[in-house]
Amino acid sequence: MKVAITSTGNTLKSTIDQRFGRCAYFVIYDTETKSIEFIPNPNKDAEEGAGPASVQLVAAKNVNKIISGEFGMKIKSLLDSLKIQMIILKEKEKTITDIINLLDHEK
Amino acid sequence: MSPRIKTIRKVINPPIVKGFKPYGPDSGKFIKEPVNLLYEEYEALRLCDYDTYNHLQASQIMCVSRPTFTRIYSSARIKIALAFVEGRQIVIEGGKIYFDSDWYACSKCNCFFNNPEKDKEIKACPLCGSNKIQMYDYEFTDITEPEINDNDLCVCPRCANKQMHEHGKPCKDQYCIKCNTRMVRKRNNQ
């Protein structure tokens, strides 16, 4: 299963980005193969439509879950219709490693 | 292949403006607290008086009970009347939006999550796997597009031009496109 995490940077020590549409990077983590991919968000400086464009980007990666600090109303509806689960984590200091450890704990 | 986005049933259509301002020679004399019209109040008014649904249909579209709908709708009308009569501004923001899926909170890792598959029961936190979860009335903060957060902007101290802040680059290393001055962080009151 693939999970997208919004990240402030492109290392495992980067912290979770509280914004979804305009996050700096998306981390795509595969819980089975443990592969980790960092994708710079091309929509981070978009004045409009950053949210829907970011939804398209992560949906194209076939993720089942997205972890971020907040999702807007429109994004919520889009993700609902795509049946992608939203996980809201407001703890700004959490790093990508922390989050991956939490996810792996599930197994 | 990019996924097709299905038609969504219960979308709250965000208003095209953030509010309304009174005008006229005396409008400045009535500087009072703006009236805060909540999103659901705006939506109730739109469904009833713009799209001309009856209360029952509108309540079904918004997924609230009929009495709840009536309460939201009458609150919308009271607020608009207040703004008109007292010459106040109307600010459309905030409120509790009713969405499709159920939300949960995990008390172990402090996350919130929804259940995208209604027919499947959620037994554990999708993040940490804990079963210390409970249903939660999640209230969405409004971060509707195309809003630009002040944190995303830097400002020119010389000509006050504002431009998008480049991530990971200090403001002072960015130059104003108009006058080539070093930029500074935008403060909320600028």
Ligand SMILES: [Zn+2]
């Ligand atoms: Zn948890």
Ligand SMILES: [Zn+2]
């Ligand atoms: Zn300038």
Ligand SMILES: [Zn+2]
């Ligand atoms: Zn800046």
